[in-house]
Amino acid sequence: MENSEKKIKKVLILGAGTMGLQIGLQCAAWGFDVTVYDAFEQSLEQAKTRVGKLADSLAGHKRVSPEQAAAAKEHIRFSSDPESAGRDADLINESVPEDPKIKQAVFAQFNEICPVHAIFTTNSSTLVPSMIAGATGRPDRFAALHFHDLLLTNVVDIMPHPGTSPQTLEAIRRFAKAIDQFPIELKKEQHGYVFNTMLSELMGSALTLASKEVASIEDIDRAWMGIMKTFVGPFGIMDSVGLETVYKVTDYWAGVKNDSQAKANAALLKGYVEKGNLGVKTGQGFYQYPKAAFLNPDFLEGIR
Ligand SMILES: NC(=O)c1ccc[n+]([C@@H]2O[C@H](COP(=O)([O-])OP(=O)(O)OC[C@H]3O[C@@H](n4cnc5c(N)ncnc54)[C@H](O)[C@@H]3O)[C@@H](O)[C@H]2O)c1
The missing domain is CATH 1.10.1040.10 (N-(1-d-carboxylethyl)-l-norvaline Dehydrogenase; domain 2)
Known part of the structure; x- marks a missing residue:
C-alpha cells in the first residue's frame, strides 16, 4: 500500500494510550512508517496486547479494509527509546496526558532529537497550540491535529496558532487526507475545537x-x-x-x-x-x- 504523501514518510506517535494507538494504527494502515513511543514500559506492554484487537475493530467498523488492518499491525513499531524513535521522524502526533507541562516537556525533549524539517502536532482535546508552541522550539512547524474516536468517524480538526506557517498547514492538510481523514480547519484558536x-x-x-x-x-x-x-x-x-x-x-x-x-x-x-x-x-x-x-x-x- 502506497501513501500519497511524499515528504512525510515516518510518523512518530507520542503516547501509547487510548488515542495514540488508534492514531498510530490509522497511519500505519495508510502506508506510513509508524513508531509509537511511550515513556512507560507498562503502557507499551498494554498497547502491544491491544494492538491486534484494535486493528481488527477498525476493520470491523469498516474504517479500514481487512488487508490494511493486517498490514498495520505488522508494521507498527513500539519504542521507549526517545533517540531511536525520534531521530528520523517527519511528523509527530502527540497523545500524552492532557497537562500543558507534560506536553511542553515532551515536545522540548523531541525538539532536541527530531530532524529540523519534522512537523510537530498535538492531539490535545482542550488546550490550544499557542499554550505549547514556544516549548516545541519550532513554533512555525507546529499546530493541533486533533482526532475523534477513529472507530466512529474520520473527522479530524486542524487548528493552527498565529505562528504556524502556511506551508506547515498545507502539509498537515495533505497528511490528514493521506490517512483518510476529513479535516475541519479552524480559522482561529478555540478551546474544544468545533x-x-x-x-x-x-x-x-x-x-x-x-x-x-x-x-x-x-x-x-x-x-x-x-x-x-x-x-x-x-x-x-x-x-x-x-x-x-x-x-x-x-x-x-x-x-x-x-x-x-x-x-x-x-x-x-x-x-x-x-x-x-x-x-x-x-x-x-x-x-x-x-x-x-x-x-x-x-x-x-x-x-x-
Ligand atoms: N480519549 C479520548 O477520547 C481523546 C480524544 C481526542 C483527544 N484526546 C487527547 O489525547 C491525549 C491523550 O489522551 P488518551 O485518552 O489517549 O490518554 P491515555 O491516558 O490513554 O494515554 C496517555 C499515554 O501517555 C503516556 N505518557 C505519560 N507521560 C508521558 C511522557 N512524559 N512521555 C511519553 N508518554 C507519556 C502514558 O503512559 C499513556 O500511555 C490527551 O491530550 C487527550 O486530551 C483524547
Missing part, C-alpha cells in the same frame, strides 16, 4: 436540567434522541466519554468562570466519580452497560 465546543454546551445544558431536577436523566436523553433521531442522548454520550473526564473539564471551567451552576453540575458528576462509576469503561455510569436502557427499543416507545 465539535467539542458544541458538545460541551449540550452536556452542560443536560447536566443543568438534571442538577436542577427539572427532568429525569432518562427523559432528558429521550427528549434529545426522540426529536433529533439519534441513537444516544447527552447522558449516554457522557458515559462513553468517561465521567471522570467530563467531571474534570466541568470542574475546571466552573472554577475559571466562577459559575455556580457549573459547580453544581460538577458536584453531580463527582458523586458518580467517587463511587467509581465512570461510565461505559467501568460498566456503570448514568446507565448500566453493556445493555444500557437507552439502547433498548422500548426506551423511545410511543415517540414517533
Whole structure:
C-alpha cells in the first residue's frame, strides 16, 4: 500500500494510550512508517496486547479494509527509546496526558532529537497550540491535529496558532487526507475545537436540567434522541466519554468562570466519580452497560 504523501514518510506517535494507538494504527494502515513511543514500559506492554484487537475493530467498523488492518499491525513499531524513535521522524502526533507541562516537556525533549524539517502536532482535546508552541522550539512547524474516536468517524480538526506557517498547514492538510481523514480547519484558536465546543454546551445544558431536577436523566436523553433521531442522548454520550473526564473539564471551567451552576453540575458528576462509576469503561455510569436502557427499543416507545 502506497501513501500519497511524499515528504512525510515516518510518523512518530507520542503516547501509547487510548488515542495514540488508534492514531498510530490509522497511519500505519495508510502506508506510513509508524513508531509509537511511550515513556512507560507498562503502557507499551498494554498497547502491544491491544494492538491486534484494535486493528481488527477498525476493520470491523469498516474504517479500514481487512488487508490494511493486517498490514498495520505488522508494521507498527513500539519504542521507549526517545533517540531511536525520534531521530528520523517527519511528523509527530502527540497523545500524552492532557497537562500543558507534560506536553511542553515532551515536545522540548523531541525538539532536541527530531530532524529540523519534522512537523510537530498535538492531539490535545482542550488546550490550544499557542499554550505549547514556544516549548516545541519550532513554533512555525507546529499546530493541533486533533482526532475523534477513529472507530466512529474520520473527522479530524486542524487548528493552527498565529505562528504556524502556511506551508506547515498545507502539509498537515495533505497528511490528514493521506490517512483518510476529513479535516475541519479552524480559522482561529478555540478551546474544544468545533465539535467539542458544541458538545460541551449540550452536556452542560443536560447536566443543568438534571442538577436542577427539572427532568429525569432518562427523559432528558429521550427528549434529545426522540426529536433529533439519534441513537444516544447527552447522558449516554457522557458515559462513553468517561465521567471522570467530563467531571474534570466541568470542574475546571466552573472554577475559571466562577459559575455556580457549573459547580453544581460538577458536584453531580463527582458523586458518580467517587463511587467509581465512570461510565461505559467501568460498566456503570448514568446507565448500566453493556445493555444500557437507552439502547433498548422500548426506551423511545410511543415517540414517533
Ligand atoms: N480519549 C479520548 O477520547 C481523546 C480524544 C481526542 C483527544 N484526546 C487527547 O489525547 C491525549 C491523550 O489522551 P488518551 O485518552 O489517549 O490518554 P491515555 O491516558 O490513554 O494515554 C496517555 C499515554 O501517555 C503516556 N505518557 C505519560 N507521560 C508521558 C511522557 N512524559 N512521555 C511519553 N508518554 C507519556 C502514558 O503512559 C499513556 O500511555 C490527551 O491530550 C487527550 O486530551 C483524547
